[in-house]
Amino acid sequence: MNLVVxxxxxxxxxFISAALETRLIRFLGTCSRSTDKAEAxxxxYGGEKTYLNIEEVCMDADVDIVYIASPNSxxxxxxxxxLLAGKHVITEKPIVSNMREMDDLIETSKTSKGLLFEAITTLHMPGLEIIRQHLSMLGTISIISTEFNTFSNKLPEYRxxxxxxxxxxxxxxxxxxxLGIYNVYFxxxxxxxxxxxxYFANKGFSGVDLSGALIMQYPDKIAVAVVAKxxxxxxxxxxxxxxxxxxxxGYVNTLKSIEIVVDKERFEFYVPNYPNHMRHECEAMFSCIARNDRQTMFEWLDLSKSVTEILQTARKDAGIVFAADSKND
Structure with a gap:
């Protein structure tokens, strides 16, 4: 299968590095407005083709899989x-800006020859199953707190x-x-x-959230996600x-160090992550494509839809409005 990014x-x-490690794809080329960056x-990674826009990618019959990591909008x-060109598509998180876009992509995927995935590491990390298997040891769970903080190198430019x-x-x-999408998925x-x-947000001059705390309430528990750039x-x-x-x-998108303390006994777990943690999701998605496993694809898209709805609700609660929210198809 030929991959274009x-x-x-x-x-x-x-992603390219992780994809090549799976030995399930061949890296064909890069699409970018900058020819120099694409050629570099x-x-x-041994790519052969350079594309200036998505239309050129869609017209190339040699392309099987498209990985999209452009700006979110x-x-x-x-x-x-x-998708309309029949390509398999792996779109970096967030797959869309809002629910209108999510619903439309799901409908489009129903008739496309290609499969559609949101690239999100948390779903495919081995540590997730380790945690799930040991939750019952904790008894009644009442609080979940999860943080994702990474200082943005774009902040001086923004300020x-x-x-x-x-x-x-x-x-x-x-x-x-x-960032918070990882916490929400988890x-x-x-x-x-x-x-x-x-969602309680610390906003910058433009109204964008630079940091904040997301509260997710359940009938018997509360989850708090703190995110910051x-x-x-x-x-x-x-x-x-x-x-x-x-x-x-560490970061909730890798889940590589897990410690359980129950009745004062401590258990530590070795998590068998690949050095490039994106390889886990690559293997899962490429294998799904090879099997033409549309059932699993739609199960994962349902998760993407639920997360998108949570994020949209949180943004609305905090008064964070994207330009894409007012666009029509």
Whole structure:
């Protein structure tokens, strides 16, 4: 299967590396507005073709899989074009800006020859199943707290009143959507869809959230997700129950260090992650494509839809509006 990537950022670099490690695909080329950047990526990983836009990618019969990692607001239109062209599409999180776009992509995927996936590591990390298997040890769980803090190198540019893509409402930039999506997936995969959602955001001059706290309420528990691009923090996750707790050290999108403390006994788990943690999702999605497993695809899209709805509700609660929210198809 031939893979083409759209975008040349660091996450695209990591994805190509992980994809090649699976030995399930062949890297064909790069699509970018910058020919120099596309050619540099091709040179690094052995790509042969350079494309200037998604239309050129869609017209190439040699392309089987398209990985889209452009600015957030471009995910939906580029994904839809590739699906309509019959390509398999892997779109970097967030797959869309809002529910209108999500519903349309799901409908489009029903008639497309290609399969559609949201690239999200949390869903495919081995540590998730380890945590799920040991939740019952905690007894009644009442509190989940999870943090994702990473200081943005675009913050100085933003504070000089410029509008970098990742912090631009025009491009569906948002700390909650970019980082908090991992926390939401983690909580939802373990505990289901919350009954209420509230987001308290620290906003910049443009109204974008630079950091914030997302509250997800359940009938018998509360989950709190702290996300930040404007400060440094101790990234960790705690699941607290009446008998003890589960602690995940580090980012919630890798789940590589898990500690369980129950009745004062401590258990530590080795998590068999690949060095490039994106390889787990690559193997899962490429295998799904090879099997033409549309049932699994739609199950994963249902998860993407639920997460998109939570994020949209949270943004609305905090008054964070993307330019894409007012667009028509």
């Amino acid at each position: 759209v975008g040349t950022s660091w996450i695209t670099d990591m 990526m091709n040179l690094k 471009l995910h939906y239109p580029q994904t839809k074009k590739a 000089s009143k410029k509008d970098p893509n990742e912090l631009s409402l025009k491009f569906s930039g948002s700390t909650l959507v970019d 909580v939802m995969l373990l505990f289901g869809i919350p009954t209420n959602v509230h 404007d400060n440094h923090g101790d990234n960790r996750t705690l699941i607290q129950g009446e008998n003890g707790y589960i602690k995940v050290a």
